[in-house]
Amino acid sequence: PKKPFLFLHRRQSTAFDVIFKPTLAQHVEGRIRVLLGDTYYDKIEIELVGEGHSDRVSLDGLEEDKTERNAKSSLKKDIIDAIRVNHIQFGVCPVGKKCHRTFTMISHYTAKIIRFEWKTDAPFKISPRVGHLHPGCAKVITVTLRSDVPAVFRRHLAKCKVDRIKYAASETNAPDWDDAMQIVTWVDSTRKEPEATWPEKDKVVKPAPEPVHVTLKKNRQEDEVYFSALVAYAQLKMNMRVVQFKDTVPYQTRTANFSIHNTGKVPLEYHWVQAVDEERVNHIKPYSRTLMR
Known part of the structure; x- marks a missing residue:
């Protein structure tokens, strides 16, 4: 409602939109006071918590962990933490079947190249796990879960280390790269077919080599993402x-x-x-x- 006051009849409800638009990278708290009737003492206080971030590399397509939000909102403490949107909920996955979820890494640099490296434990796998992001580019990251036994995963941690890098002189025009890329070549086959009229060729697939680079230790960024899932039999x-x-x-x-x-x-x-x-x-x-x- 646009008016600062309203009337609610019995069993009637209304909804409010609260917009948070930070201008600085900082923790922000606020309160909304709702006065009931015409007395100042009969009121409800709603706490607002937000956190502005200026990460040069952001993760898009993640979700808020509602369980964590409810747990933190019930804590009685002077400083209330803002809930980060860094969670992937797989839901229910069948035993022995692969379940996939994706999110996107986005580089907000205008002239810097970054290198990322993900680390997590089985049975979760991240692909690409290591890669480079050029300025203003994005890369889709796939998380795969496959468990051969029933299991419950609650906030399984995955860490990402992000560093600025500088290519060697010979790699100034290096293309995009990650460890999921492959190079396909055809080589002469060692097999000899007497009826063949031309040389046999074999297909050879190799991982694409990482471009030569130097890691700039300054301004390292570390991100955390959590996975939750229930693996069960049908x-x-x-x-x-x-x-x-x-x-x-x-x-x-x-x-x-x-x-x-x-x-x-x-x-x-x-x-x-x-x-x-x-x-x-x-x-x-x-x-x-x-x-x-």
């Missing part, structure tokens, strides 16, 4: 185990129905396979694939 419930058809005369078609339910927390992938010794039951599709959520 669960299936069927209303019957044996499908009993009624007596059926030749050339008559009879249909029986049964149901299956996904009672777990992850999508259930299933397929039907007809048993070899049950050739007469030929109206079941030999293969079907469906995801149940």
